[in-house]
Amino acid sequence: MLSLENITRIIHEWLNSHFNPAIALDTEFVLVGVASITLFALLGLSLVWMERKVAAVMQIRLGPNRVGPKGIFQTTADTLKLLMKEGLVPDGADKFLFNLAPFIVMIVAMLILAPIAFAKNFQIWDINIGVLYLSAISSLSVIGILMAGWASNSKYSLLGAMRSGAQIVSYELSAGLSVLSIVVLTGSLSIKDIILSQQNGWWIFKAHIPALISFIIFIIAVTAETNRAPFDMAEAESELTAGFHTEYSGMRFALFFLAEYINIFIVCAIGATLFFGGWMPLHIGSWQAFNHIMDYIPSSIWFLGKTIGLIFLIMWFRWTFPRLRIDQLLNLEWKYLLPISMFNLLLTSLVAIMGWYF
Amino acid sequence: MFLKDYIKDVYGAVSSLLKGMRMTGYYFTHHKEIITEQYPDNRETLKIADRFRGEVVLLHDENNEHACTGCSACEIACPNGTIKIINKFDISPEGKKKKAIDTFVYHLELCTMCNLCIEACPTDAIKMAQTFEHSVYDRSKLTKKLNNEGSKLREGIE
Amino acid sequence: MIEEIGRTTEGDLIINIGPQHPATHGVLHLVITLNGETIKKVEPHLGYIHRSIEKMCESLSYRQFIYVTSRMDYLSSHINNHACALCVEKGLQIEPPQRAQYIRVIMDELTRIASHELWWGAMAMDLGAFTPFFHAFRERETITDIMEKTCGARLTMNYMVPGGVMAELHPGFQRDVERFIQLYKSKFEEYSELVTGNVIFQNRMKSVGVLSKEDAISYGCSGPVGRASGVSCDIRKLYPYDIYNKVEFDEITETEGDSYARYVVRLKEIQQSIRIIEQLLGNIPEGDFQAKTKAVLKLPKGEFYQRVETARGELGVYIVSEGGTTPYRIKFRSPGFSNLSALEHMVKGLKIGDLIAAMGSLDLVIPDIDR
Ligand code: SF4
Ligand code: SF4
Numbered sequence: 042m043l044s045l046e047n048i049t050r051i052i053h054e055w056l057n058s059h060f061n062p063a064i065a066l067d068t069e070f071v072l073v074g075v076a077s078i079t080l081f082a083l084l085g086l087s088l089v090w091m092e093r094k095v096a097a098v099m100q101i102r103l104g105p106n107r108v109g110p111k112g113i114f115q116t117t118a119d120t121l122k123l124l125m126k127e128g129l130v131p132d133g134a135d136k137f138l139f140n141l142a143p144f145i146v147m148i149v150a151m152l153i154l155a156p157i158a159f160a161k162n163f164q165i166w167d168i169n170i171g172v173l174y175l176s177a178i179s180s181l182s183v184i185g186i187l188m189a190g191w192a193s194n195s196k197y198s199l200l201g202a203m204r205s206g207a208q209i210v211s212y213e214l215s216a217g218l219s220v221l222s223i224v225v226l227t228g229s230l231s232i233k234d235i236i237l238s239q240q241n242g243w244w245i246f247k248a249h250i251p252a253l254i255s256f257i258i259f260i261i262a263v264t265a266e267t268n269r270a271p272f273d274m275a276e277a278e279s280e281l282t283a284g285f286h287t288e289y290s291g292m293r294f295a296l297f298f299l300a301e302y303i304n305i306f307i308v309c310a311i312g313a314t315l316f317f318g319g320w321m322p323l324h325i326g327s328w329q330a331f332n333h334i335m336d337y338i339p340s341s342i343w344f345l346g347k348t349i350g351l352i353f354l355i356m357w358f359r360w361t362f363p364r365l366r367i368d369q370l371l372n373l374e375w376k377y378l379l380p381i382s383m384f385n386l387l388l389t390s391l392v393a394i395m396g397w398y399f
Numbered sequence: 400m401f402l403k404d405y406i407k408d409v410y411g412a413v414s415s416l417l418k419g420m421r422m423t424g425y426y427f428t429h430h431k432e433i434i435t436e437q438y439p440d441n442r443e444t445l446k447i448a449d450r451f452r453g454e455v456v457l458l459h460d461e462n463n464e465h466a467c468t469g470c471s472a473c474e475i476a477c478p479n480g481t482i483k484i485i486n487k488f489d490i491s492p493e494g495k496k497k498k499a500i501d502t503f504v505y506h507l508e509l510c511t512m513c514n515l516c517i518e519a520c521p522t523d524a525i526k527m528a529q530t531f532e533h534s535v536y537d538r539s540k541l542t543k544k545l546n547n548e549g550s551k552l553r554e555g556i557e
Numbered sequence: 558m559i560e561e562i563g564r565t566t567e568g569d570l571i572i573n574i575g576p577q578h579p580a581t582h583g584v585l586h587l588v589i590t591l592n593g594e595t596i597k598k599v600e601p602h603l604g605y606i607h608r609s610i611e612k613m614c615e616s617l618s619y620r621q622f623i624y625v626t627s628r629m630d631y632l633s634s635h636i637n638n639h640a641c642a643l644c645v646e647k648g649l650q651i652e653p654p655q656r657a658q659y660i661r662v663i664m665d666e667l668t669r670i671a672s673h674e675l676w677w678g679a680m681a682m683d684l685g686a687f688t689p690f691f692h693a694f695r696e697r698e699t700i701t702d703i704m705e706k707t708c709g710a711r712l713t714m715n716y717m718v719p720g721g722v723m724a725e726l727h728p729g730f731q732r733d734v735e736r737f738i739q740l741y742k743s744k745f746e747e748y749s750e751l752v753t754g755n756v757i758f759q760n761r762m763k764s765v766g767v768l769s770k771e772d773a774i775s776y777g778c779s780g781p782v783g784r785a786s787g788v789s790c791d792i793r794k795l796y797p798y799d800i801y802n803k804v805e806f807d808e809i810t811e812t813e814g815d816s817y818a819r820y821v822v823r824l825k826e827i828q829q830s831i832r833i834i835e836q837l838l839g840n841i842p843e844g845d846f847q848a849k850t851k852a853v854l855k856l857p858k859g860e861f862y863q864r865v866e867t868a869r870g871e872l873g874v875y876i877v878s879e880g881g882t883t884p885y886r887i888k889f890r891s892p893g894f895s896n897l898s899a900l901e902h903m904v905k906g907l908k909i910g911d912l913i914a915a916m917g918s919l920d921l922v923i924p925d926i927d928r
Contacts, residue, residue: 095427098427099427099428100688100690100692101426101432101434101435101691102435103437121785196571197572200570200591252643270685273685278579278682278685279682279684280580280912280913284579284581346648357423358420359422360423360687361416361419361422361686362419363681363684363686363752363755363757363758364684364685364757364761365757365760365761366908367909369592412756415754415756416754416756418754419751421750422747422751433697434691434694434698448705448706448727450706450707450708450711451705451710451830452710473869478621478622511713512710513624513715514715515621518718519852520722531592542880
């Protein structure tokens with residue numbers, strides 16, 4: 042059967058049989074790099090299109106429908122337009138940092154990609170501290186945002202960046218705690234182990250209430266971490282015009298824009314991995330026949346389906362809710378999410394120790 | 400007591416958010432009506448109200464006759480100086496001088512579609528047309544001459 | 558605390574909100590002084606859309622000047638025109654026929670609903686929710702369609718003339734309005750589910766931008782802004798014009814004076830407007846829609862003042878006549894100007910987000926402020 046797992050194995054064997062191992066490894070690095078950049082471009086284009094369609098349908102409109110069937114090439118056209126636009130650097134901006142910031146944000150997004158399992162045995166880097174790596178790297182993106190805000194020499198940008206800093210640093214906590222509860226249940230930090238532990242059912246079903254609570258907290262926290270509405274304080278177009286990327290134009294703006302969607306994809310992929318079993322098909326206990334049918338659906342489809350489901354959820358938030366105020370945002374984190382997730386971690390540990398999950 | 404309020408708070412908040420999501424979710428799954436106009440694709444089916452004020456036109460009948468006597472009432476009524484009536488004097492067969500319009504100048508770019516000229520006209524010679532696609536590349540195209548070439552005043556209108 | 562706010566120190570951040578800014582809905586320019594995120598000072602700068610309408614009116618005849626006023630508060634253009642028409646009628650001492658009065662009031666109320674609908678959508682958009690905007694337009698579009706059918710235009714209608722209205726209602730008017738009322742009633746629940754009941758929305762609006770009754774009076778706030786602070790200032794009740802004294806409706810007042818109260822007042826006002834329309838729609842009397850007037854109107858020497866309740870508050874039209882065909886001087890008392898002046902008082906010491914919420918709840922239309 043032609044699956045992603047087989048393709049990589051064939052490539053690996055072919056390279057190793059034709060070249061010496063060092064060159065083969067180098068070639069693989071390059072291939073992985075090219076593949077992830079392509080994935081980024083594709084993801085960015087399709088997610089922006091998806092967002093616009095989702096928004097349109099919720100707002101009783103049609104959405105993009107001019108370029109290509111159902112407007113699927115609209116985002117490509119937009120990207121081309123952005124590429125051709127002049128990238129302005131404002132007077133008095135710190136040119137070096139100003140140019141660097143979008144790349145930092147982008148590179149951070151790329152780094153997070155490494156430990157994510159896209160399909161069965163299809164993972165760039167199976168690191169045994171995967172979850173730790175994820176939460177460590179994902180908090181780095183705030184540096185890019187702060188850099189952009191500071192270097193722009195614009196007060197809107199500065200305010201947006203400062204807001205974003207406060208926000209990401211605080212929401213990192215509850216995101217981390219909710220992720221921890223799954224780690225507690227699994228007893229491993231490796232993404233692979235976490236997925237394998239959901240062989241007989243996803244954690245969100247197996248560990249019932251605590252898992253559900255931590256999932257809700259997780260989804261709220263990551264929405265905040267990716268600066269998405271209703272937590273888009275960093276952009277807040279009705280307050281700060283465009284927040285930290287007010288002064289950006291052309292390709293640099295496109296990079297920020299792309300990074301936003303890549304980040305959404307990544308956090309949703311993490312959510313799908315932790316709570317919904319990643320590429321693991323839906324298995325229900327001992328229903329052998331049912332489990333077999335589910336196994337026929339390729340694992341990559343499972344993974345993508347779950348991720349897109351979560352992405353839809355986040356988009357749904359955006360097109361329903363008004364934005365919070367900055368102090369309410371911090372209140373929500375420190376007065377509600379953090380205590381609840383701490384309590385929930387205790388509960389989860391209890392459940393894990395007593396074996397009260399299925 | 401404190402804990403009870405706290406939980407009630409959280410519960411109320413979450414349920415209000417879910418209500419909103421149910422609303423947008425309903426629209427997501429029931430995608431029937433569209434509130435936007437698919438212009439210009441729907442040009443053929445576009446229905447424009449009869450009274451819609453798009454542009455002032457001078458009505459001509461099949462004999463190329465109109466009802467404008469050149470009284471300039473519309474010109475006076477117009478708040479923007481949009482209309483300029485240029486008159487000439489025809490010599491009738493009996494040798495009498497008769498006033499008639501030479502050119503009915505209409506500056507579309509100045510018109511605010513207020514309908515005052517139509518109201519003012521004693522002979523109902525002008526009316527509002529329902530056209531609305533007025534954009535042109537050259538501003539001089541917006542200055543129009545409303546009376547057709549060789550048109551004349553309909554018999555019996557003073 | 559108070560002293561601290563008044564002082565400008567170094568480290569203060571001065572930010573321009575506008576003249577081109579997503580939240581100002583036009584060319585309003587606010588210079589705000591910030592300490593971190595906290596607002597210390599708000600200074601509105603006006604004049605970006607000043608077209609000197611008052612001066613223009615001095616060279617226009619009493620029939621002509623009415624259409625210009627549609628361009629002041631373009632969302633309640635009918636009501637502006639109504640005010641001018643009433644003022645001229647006062648000078649001429651004519652009374653429009655009953656039918657015209659009914660039509661005028663119905664049109665006014667439809668305009669008010671359309672204006673509040675648009676405001677509702679824009680308010681939600683200011684707070685970052687985009688979807689309500691389109692839902693609001695769905696209902697508003699029905700009203701603009703009615704306007705287009707009867708008056709010939711969708712926004713700047715110019716339908717009121719001294720002595721009545723310009724044209725007869727279009728044949729299906731009653732049916733169209735009934736259909737709108739039905740649509741609105743079926744969708745009203747959505748408004749509260751999508752926005753009013755939302756916990757984020759409530760937190761953003763409640764006890765934000767509080768304006769006490771005394772302050773509301775001293776700043777001259779009128780309309781929903783004044784009524785939300787408990788000032789009874791509905792001109793339709795206090796100084797009824799046309800047939801407002803014959804219809805039954807409640808003056809909505811709230812006591813909190815915060816943004817949420819202003820929001821609630823407007824939503825309730827829509828329902829009162831519907832109540833008024835329902836009372837009038839079925840029994841519009843037969844007759845002329847316009848009183849006989851001379852072709853050239855001349856107001857006697859003197860001063861004439863007429864006030865009406867627009868969607869934003871009290872609009873006053875003040876005409877000084879020297880007896881000629883054009884006014885000697887015209888002055889408009891626009892509600893937006895006074896309401897805007899209360900903004901700084903409302904948001905001092907709050908956050909930027911609150912400024913946006915409070916500004917949204919004032920329902921500012923910039924051309925109305927600048928004229
Ligand atoms: S519609 Fe108004 S502005 Fe246009 S020509 Fe007639 S009177 Fe003048
Ligand atoms: S259009 Fe009417 S008002 Fe104007 S000049 Fe002709 S007859 Fe007179």
